[in-house]
Amino acid sequence: MTTRKVSIGDPAPDFTLDDQTGTPVRLRDLVGRKTVVLYFYPKDETPGCTIEARAFRDSYEQFNARDAEVVGVSSDSVRSHRRFAQRHKLPFLLLSDADGLVRRLYGVEKTLGLLPGRVTYVIDQTGVVRHVYSSQLRATRHPREALTVLAAMGEHRA
Numbered sequence: 001m002t003t004r005k006v007s008i009g010d011p012a013p014d015f016t017l018d019d020q021t022g023t024p025v026r027l028r029d030l031v032g033r034k035t036v037v038l039y040f041y042p043k044d045e046t047p048g049c050t051i052e053a054r055a056f057r058d059s060y061e062q063f064n065a066r067d068a069e070v071v072g073v074s075s076d077s078v079r080s081h082r083r084f085a086q087r088h089k090l091p092f093l094l095l096s097d098a099d100g101l102v103r104r105l106y107g108v109e110k111t112l113g114l115l116p117g118r119v120t121y122v123i124d125q126t127g128v129v130r131h132v133y134s135s136q137l138r139a140t141r142h143p144r145e146a147l148t149v150l151a152a153m154g155e156h157r158a
Contacts, residue, residue, distance in 0.1 A: 005107030008132055012038070012123040015102045017073065017095035020081035025071075025093060031127045035068040035153065037146045039120040040108045041139075044076045044084035044094075052118070052139035053090055059143045060091050066150040068122075073097050075116065111136040118142070122149045 006013065016026040030036050039056070041049045056063075056070050063070050070092035076084070081094035097103055100116075108117040120142040122131040131149040133142055 005109075006105075006121065006129055006132070008129055010129050012036075012121065012127050012129050013102075013105045014127075015105060017097055017102060018078050019096075020078060020085045020094045022078050025095060027071075027123075028127070030069050030071065031123055031125060033069075033125070035066070035125055035130075035150060036123040037063060037068050037070045037120065037143075037150075038073065038123060039071070039118075039142055039146075040073050040103055040106065040116070041118050042116040042136075043074055044080045045087075048118070048137070048139045049074070050088065052142055053084070053088055055140040055143045056092065057088065057090050059147060062147055063143075063150070066147070066154060068146075068150055069093070071095060073102060075100050075103070120146055122146055122153075124153065 014028045016024050019025050041052055043049055072094045075097050078096045081096055085094055108119045111117055118136045119134040121129050124130050133145040135141060
């Protein structure tokens, strides 16, 4: 089965996944209220993913100020996400995509055919993808890229 990559200008595919507390979260419910920064990452507690999660955490107030919700997605279990969020004091949602369905829905490719990809999507309040940033190695750049896009989106609204 070939999946098409979600690109800028596409409607963000809707999905429902459990967060780190086991509560089902539906993308459509978040999108209507805020801009959503949806980031896919390979695995809890790995060096790059921990650095990335902490970078999102450390700039969380800036995301809040721009009326944006940060949502992380990996194939780790709800329990793993709960431990990861507690250990690193992550104030945002981590969703468990155990079977990789949402990753495939968005067309997030594996790096070197092995490692789940690291891709961030900025989705506006109408549910349209406004930015896509993909980089396996530049983990801390994902929050910076998203904040830059959010700032530009805010200027266009003003």
